[in-house]
Amino acid sequence: MKFIRKPLADGVSLTYLPARKFKTGLLSAQFVAPLSADTASAYALLPSVLRRGTVSCPDMASLSARLDNLYGARIDDTVRKIGECQCVGFTASFLDDRFVPGGERLLESVTALLGELLRSPVTENGAFVPAYFDSEKTNLLDAIGSIRNDKRLWAGRRLLSEMCAGEPYGVSRLGEEADADALNNADAYRRYQETLRALPLEIVYCGSAEESEIENAVRAALDALPREDVRTLPAVLPHVPRADVLRVSDAMDVTQGKLELGFSCGSDDYMALLMGNTLFGGSSNAKLFMNVREKLSLCYYASSAFHRQKNLVTVSSGIEFGNYQRAFDEIMEQLRMVQNGEFEDWEIDSARSLLLNSYASMGDAQGKLENFYLSRAVTGFPETPETLSENIRDMTLERVIEAMRTVKLDTVYFLKGKEAAE
Amino acid sequence: MSVAKPQGVSVTEAGSAGMSVTEYQRIGERVRRKKLANGLELRVVPRPDYARKYAFFATRYGGMDTRFQLDGRWLDTPAGIAHYLEHKMFDTEEGNALQELAKNGAEPNAFTSNAMTGYYFDSTAHFEDNLRILLSFVSIPYFTKESVDKEQGIIAQEIRMIEDNPDWRIYHDMVQGMYRRNTARIAIAGTVESIRDITAETLYQCHKAFYTPSNMILTVVGDVEAERVEELAAEILPASGGPEIPRDYGQEPDGVAQHAMKRAMEVATPQFLTGFKCRPAERGDDWFRQALIGELASDILLGESSPLYLKLYDEGLINSSFGGDYELLPGYACFYAGGDSRDARAVTDAILKEAARLGGGDMNLDFYNRVRRTIYGAYVRSFNSFETIAVSMTEGYFHGYDPFRFPEVFEAITPEDVSAFLRENITPENCVLSEVVPADDAPEET
Numbered sequence: 001m002k003f004i005r006k007p008l009a010d011g012v013s014l015t016y017l018p019a020r021k022f023k024t025g026l027l028s029a030q031f032v033a034p035l036s037a038d039t040a041s042a043y044a045l046l047p048s049v050l051r052r053g054t055v056s057c058p059d060m061a062s063l064s065a066r067l068d069n070l071y072g073a074r075i076d077d078t079v080r081k082i083g084e085c086q087c088v089g090f091t092a093s094f095l096d097d098r099f100v101p102g103g104e105r106l107l108e109s110v111t112a113l114l115g116e117l118l119r120s121p122v123t124e125n126g127a128f129v130p131a132y133f134d135s136e137k138t139n140l141l142d143a144i145g146s147i148r149n150d151k152r153l154w155a156g157r158r159l160l161s162e163m164c165a166g167e168p169y170g171v172s173r174l175g176e177e178a179d180a181d182a183l184n185n186a187d188a189y190r191r192y193q194e195t196l197r198a199l200p201l202e203i204v205y206c207g208s209a210e211e212s213e214i215e216n217a218v219r220a221a222l223d224a225l226p227r228e229d230v231r232t233l234p235a236v237l238p239h240v241p242r243a244d245v246l247r248v249s250d251a252m253d254v255t256q257g258k259l260e261l262g263f264s265c266g267s268d269d270y271m272a273l274l275m276g277n278t279l280f281g282g283s284s285n286a287k288l289f290m291n292v293r294e295k296l297s298l299c300y301y302a303s304s305a306f307h308r309q310k311n312l313v314t315v316s317s318g319i320e321f322g323n324y325q326r327a328f329d330e331i332m333e334q335l336r337m338v339q340n341g342e343f344e345d346w347e348i349d350s351a352r353s354l355l356l357n358s359y360a361s362m363g364d365a366q367g368k369l370e371n372f373y374l375s376r377a378v379t380g381f382p383e384t385p386e387t388l389s390e391n392i393r394d395m396t397l398e399r400v401i402e403a404m405r406t407v408k409l410d411t412v413y414f415l416k417g418k419e420a421a422e
Numbered sequence: 423m424s425v426a427k428p429q430g431v432s433v434t435e436a437g438s439a440g441m442s443v444t445e446y447q448r449i450g451e452r453v454r455r456k457k458l459a460n461g462l463e464l465r466v467v468p469r470p471d472y473a474r475k476y477a478f479f480a481t482r483y484g485g486m487d488t489r490f491q492l493d494g495r496w497l498d499t500p501a502g503i504a505h506y507l508e509h510k511m512f513d514t515e516e517g518n519a520l521q522e523l524a525k526n527g528a529e530p531n532a533f534t535s536n537a538m539t540g541y542y543f544d545s546t547a548h549f550e551d552n553l554r555i556l557l558s559f560v561s562i563p564y565f566t567k568e569s570v571d572k573e574q575g576i577i578a579q580e581i582r583m584i585e586d587n588p589d590w591r592i593y594h595d596m597v598q599g600m601y602r603r604n605t606a607r608i609a610i611a612g613t614v615e616s617i618r619d620i621t622a623e624t625l626y627q628c629h630k631a632f633y634t635p636s637n638m639i640l641t642v643v644g645d646v647e648a649e650r651v652e653e654l655a656a657e658i659l660p661a662s663g664g665p666e667i668p669r670d671y672g673q674e675p676d677g678v679a680q681h682a683m684k685r686a687m688e689v690a691t692p693q694f695l696t697g698f699k700c701r702p703a704e705r706g707d708d709w710f711r712q713a714l715i716g717e718l719a720s721d722i723l724l725g726e727s728s729p730l731y732l733k734l735y736d737e738g739l740i741n742s743s744f745g746g747d748y749e750l751l752p753g754y755a756c757f758y759a760g761g762d763s764r765d766a767r768a769v770t771d772a773i774l775k776e777a778a779r780l781g782g783g784d785m786n787l788d789f790y791n792r793v794r795r796t797i798y799g800a801y802v803r804s805f806n807s808f809e810t811i812a813v814s815m816t817e818g819y820f821h822g823y824d825p826f827r828f829p830e831v832f833e834a835i836t837p838e839d840v841s842a843f844l845r846e847n848i849t850p851e852n853c854v855l856s857e858v859v860p861a862d863d864a865p866e867e868t
Binding site for chain 2: 020021022023024048059060061064065067068069070071072073093094095098099101131135138139142145146147148149150151152252253254255256283284285290293294296297298299300301318319320346349350352353354356357360361363364366
């Protein structure tokens with residue numbers, strides 16, 4: 001699909017994705033920070049504190065009233081980890097003008113409010129309103145704590161933090177509890193001012209407005225943003241593969257075990273690894289699903305993910321505690337088969353079709369578009385859904401096998417039950 | 423047609439090939455409809471500028487349909503059987519339909535809820551071929567003892583995963599505390615024990631009863647030829663439908679079974695749901711109207727911009743995880759709210775007190791109108807999603823209303839409707855408080 005990315009100010013860019021087919025417009029504004037253990041919780045806190053009130057709408061009641069009157073426009077604070085960057089900001093979604101009763105225009109009003117949230121927070125004595133800061137800090141601590149409630153998520157987090165210990169990629173999206181606990185209002189406000197001034201800001205719009213309309217609205221909303229010494233984002237550090245496999249386990253009061261494996265990839269043939277991973281565990285047609293689940297009935301889910309920015313593959317599965325070794329052996333056996341080219345034509349064909357389908361349908365979902373083009377801007381990878389499709393169409397078996405042969409086990413994480421541990 | 427005729431600004435006209443075409447100008451939608459000779463309800467919602475094509479094939483049969491009459495005999499089937507059947511439907515004599523669809527790049531899946539089972543795929547290529555596969559595997563059962571036994575390990579692990587999920591636990595405990603007999607209290611996936619009794623023979627019986635065209639609806643969203651969809655459905659599905667299957671959801675007495683329950687789990691912070699047993703809705707427009715009143719009441723009582731939400735948030739009693747919902751099933755209605763909280767009892771008391779105030783008619787009309795705008799926006803926005811369109815169409819068909827008539831039905835609701843809803847339903851007698859607390863903080867009580 002057509003898209004334009006243009007600079008609006010020093011380190012501020014607008015990505016414009018014209019589309020008339022949606023019921024809504026989507027506008028996202030994201031500051032991009034280098035991911036680091038020292039600052040992750042500080043940046044993660046920012047958007048939620050800013051979301052509490054602006055100079056013109058100083059509390060949640062007046063903010064909510066303003067959004068309600070814009071036909072329930074949503075402006076959500078978001079924190080995302082993309083590669084070794086942390087993106088923090090807001091995503092707005094609002095009715096397209098065609099569906100607003102009375103023909104009201106929402107684009108300019110929503111953009112203006114988004115601008116206020118970014119740059120005009122309500123303050124007290126040169127810092128955030130203490131009550132807002134305190135309650136959002138508590139909420140952040142709760143959010144970090146509640147990752148533990150979702151055992152699959154928790155196990156995936158534990159794997160990455162062990163596997164990539166000491167690397168930015170091992171840092172959690174929200175940072176660690178101890179760091180969040182140490183945050184104070186004065187530092188947070190200074191961090192905010194530095195963010196406004198010096199962090200790259202990516203704006204993404206997808207909807208029916210003309211380019212000039214959204215550009216004018218964004219320029220007006222961000223008028224005279226005080227920009228200086230804009231930071232350049234560091235390149236992603238390659239993972240240092242381990243000579244000996246690291247094995248880690250935790251015990252919790254749970255009924256199902258979670259087995260997570262992390263692999264390093266030696267090849268830089270990104271597209272071949274992506275396709276190889278799809279074949280290995282990326283779909284309900286993949287080797288892991290067909291064998292660990294369907295053939296051996298060991299689990300409900302067994303899948304793999306390719307972490308492109310870091311060149312890693314991770315495998316995730318939920319199993320009975322006692323089936324640890326069988327599941328582990330079978331996962332490794334399926335990887336060996338991929339590496340030896342032991343698969344049938346239909347397996348490679350369906351991996352290819354599946355990827356082509358996901359690129360072809362990307363233009364049909366605003367949220368996916370926003371995430372794709374934001375990631376593209378943050379990582380600097382030049383692909384578009386169209387070039388990715390071409391690459392996948394031309395992919396050969398030989399390239400897949402060669403790239404997958406560099407996939408090597410690095411870390412094993414197992415979440416087991418308390419009884420099993422005793 | 424069992425669906426109410428659109429009114430207001432919507433216009434109905436005869437389409438080609440005997441399909442009716444309905445325009446819904448206010449929300450920018452158009453629907454082609456037809457009931458085929460075998461009783462199948464067919465809906466096509468065009469999406470000309472989209473690459474995706476989405477087909478959703480559903481039966482009015484879910485986790486709560488455990489007791490029913492087939493061939494003159496009442497059958498009691500094991501908890502979790504509808505979901506088990508959903509898993510096994512993908513098996514075909516030639517192999518597995520999941521793989522057949524995936525070969526075409528389609529992303530197939532299925533889900534079972536309390537009152538429906540739906541099978542679907544999402545694809546950008548080979549639509550007709552994919553639709554053929556979908557219609558065939560759902561209508562032609564193929565089970566063997568071996569394949570049924572093999573599935574036990576997989577579903578047992580799915581159940582274990584669900585049981586470790588605190589959100590599900592709290593919800594399930596609440597429903598069990600609220601309803602004594604209605605079969606919505608049965609866990610959709612059943613238990614590791616209950617699924618042991620499931621055999622190929624029982625699965626065949628359930629398929630025979632509920633997977634007949636007259637108990638099903640096919641919805642397609644995307645840039646497709648509606649006439650081809652109709653031709654394929656007529657060609658592949660059985661030529662005739664089946665009899666209406668009497669179901670027994672249980673005779674539900676008034677009042678709740680248990681007002682409070684607490685469970686210890688591996689969670690970081692205490693979580694709760696406070697639920698209210700409500701008056702069930704009648705099939706038809708009443709169902710849709712009641713669903714919308716419940717939603718409006720929820721947002722007015724405790725939505726993000728409500729006075730109660732803002733007060734509790736300020737007091738630190740709730741955080742942004744707090745939210746509410748209202749759900750309707752046959753013979754069942756439930757209004758609930760919850761999230762993380764250190765003092766669930768205080769939140770519950772505040773909800774009851776605020777409901778009494780609003781139920782007494784003390785409603786700020788400015789606020790009421792704001793919330794109406796928000797829900798209007800949220801509804802129109804939700805039709806960006808192909809999945810939402812298909813599932814709404816299906817629920818509407820099963821419960822006798824047209825979801826695209828949203829603007830007209832919604833605008834007919836008055837503040838007094840909302841007050842009356844709160845007054846009648848959100849009371850201490852109807853209340854159930856379900857909590858999960860961190861394992862090291864409290865002993866197991868449930």
